[in-house]
Every structure is written in C-alpha cells, then in structure tokens.
C-alpha cells in the first residue's frame with residue numbers, strides 16, 4: 001500500500017541554530033497503520049511533526065504526502081488532512097468554553113458555524129466529555145484538557161492524527177483513556193502517528209516504529225524487530241527496552257530459541273503456560 005508520508009533526505013535548520021535539527025531524514029510511514037516515532041530528547045520528533053502538518057518547509061530534501069510532493073504551494077493545505085495533538089494541551093486552547101474551542105478548528109476550515117458546532121458536539125460525545133461543554137478549558141485538569149485537544153482535532157476530521165507524547169503527565173486511567181481514543185481513531189479509518197518515549201506503549205500498540213536520533217532515522221521496523229532483533233538501536237538512541245522485554249531478556253538471556261514475549265498479553269500467556277506445565281525454567 002502507498003505510504004502516507006515519505007521523507008526523502010529531509011534537512012531542516014532553525015534560523016537561529018547552527019546545527020541541523022533534521023539531518024537527512026529518510027523513512028516512510030505506512031497508510032492506515034499505527035506508527036510510533038521514538039527517540040531521545042532533541043532527536044527531532046517535534047520538528048518532523050511540524051513537517052507533516054505543513055507548518056515547516058524542509059530546508060532541503062522532499063516530503064511526500066499520499067503520493068504528492070509537498071510544495072510551497074500546497075503545504076498549507078496539509079492542515080485539512082493532518083491533525084496534531086500537541087504535547088501540552090495549553091498550546092491548543094484558544095476559546096473560553098470547551099464547545100467553542102472544539103468548534104474553532106472546523107470553523108477555520110470554512111465550515112458553517114452550525115456544522116462546526118455539530119462536529120464539536122459529535123466529538124465531545126465520542127470522547128465522553130459532553131458534560132464539559134460549557135466549562136472554561138483553562139480551568140480543567142491536564143487530562144481533561146488533553147481530551148479537549150483531541151476532540152478539537154477529531155472535529156476537523158483529518159485523515160491522519162498525530163499525537164506528540166500522548167501519555168505524558170497522565171495517570172494510568174488517563175493513559176488508558178487516551179489509548180482507547182487512539183484505537184477509536186484507527187476504527188474510524190485514520191492513520192495514527194504517535195511520538196513517544198513510552199516503550200511499553202510502542203510494544204502494545206504500534207504496528208511500525210521509526211527510531212530517530214540527532215535528526216537522522218536509525219531504523220524503520222516493527223516493534224518485534226526493534227525489541228528482539230535490533231535492540232542495539234534502542235541503546236544507540238538512549239532508550240530502554242519496554243518492561244516486559246527487560247524482564248524476559250534478563251531471565252532468558254540470548255540462548256533460548258522461543259520467541260520473547262513483547263506485549264503484556266504475550267507475557268501472561270508464557271507465564272500461564274509455564275505455571276500450568278510446571279516447567280522449572282522460566
């Protein structure tokens with residue numbers, strides 16, 4: 001299937017910075033799949049995201065969206081197709097009520113006020129936040145603001161939804177809620193891209209992982225390939241194995257022929273089998 005994004009030797013310099021933030025990025029993001037972009041602080045993840053929604057134009061190289069090169073002329077149109085939920089929801093709040101705030105995006109796309117509010121109401125219902133409609137978004141908790149920001153993006157009905165560190169500062173219930181929302185977006189046919197340091201989320205959720213460091217792509221692969229076959233890429237990017245892999249690689253070492261569990265469910269299945277069969281070696 002055609003990729004949703006192709007980055008071809010993309011370089012980007014911030015005006016005030018001598019070092020390039022993107023240093024020749026090369027990768028593809030599959031359409032309709034769940035992709036995680038992982039990398040240490042300063043690796044270039046946010047800068048990449050700003051190229052995906054057309055906010056930034058690369059200094060050199062090419063970005064392709066759904067088979068079309070992104071150019072000066074069509075870059076601003078990306079905002080109709082690609083919605084971004086920023087790390088800090090305060091960056092996205094502009095109105096004095098949640099309902100107005102969520103309706104702002106669709107209204108900016110040129111939809112009538114009635115349609116913008118219809119979409120806002122629908123998004124709030126989907127995310128179970130209709131009871132917040134008349135609240136001032138500035139006065140909500142962090143987790144509630146995050147859901148409002150996601151609803152705002154959903155109301156614009158983009159084909160691609162990008163979430164920058166979606167789990168940051170959320171409690172376990174908030175994290176579960178956001179993961180449910182990410183799955184809901186997939187069910188609605190969106191391509192979902194997440195930039196994160198949360199490796200268990202990558203293990204549980206992603207179909208595809210892009211590993212970045214110092215403005216370069218170190219690898220573009222599946223979570224299992226990354227964690228089991230090329231874990232040295234994580235070390236190179238100053239990242240850790242997810243907890244399940246840390247546990248099992250410590251117990252099993254490299255000798256064992258059996259595939260390592262990657263998700264919690266796989267780990268539970270292995271443990272349950274070992275306990276049922278009373279195998280004495282973990």
Ligand SMILES: Nc1ncnc2c1ncn2[C@@H]1O[C@H](COP(=O)(O)OP(=O)(O)OP(=O)(O)O)[C@@H](O)[C@H]1O
Nearest residue numbers: 014016017021039040041042043044045046047048
């Ligand atoms: N507005 C800016 N002006 C100058 N340099 C910037 C600016 N924003 C980011 N950079 C630099 O670009 C590089 C990539 O930053 P970016 O924010 O894309 O990384 P990141 O992977 O998203 O990091 P984090 O995980 O900390 O959010 C860093 O060296 C950073 O210092």
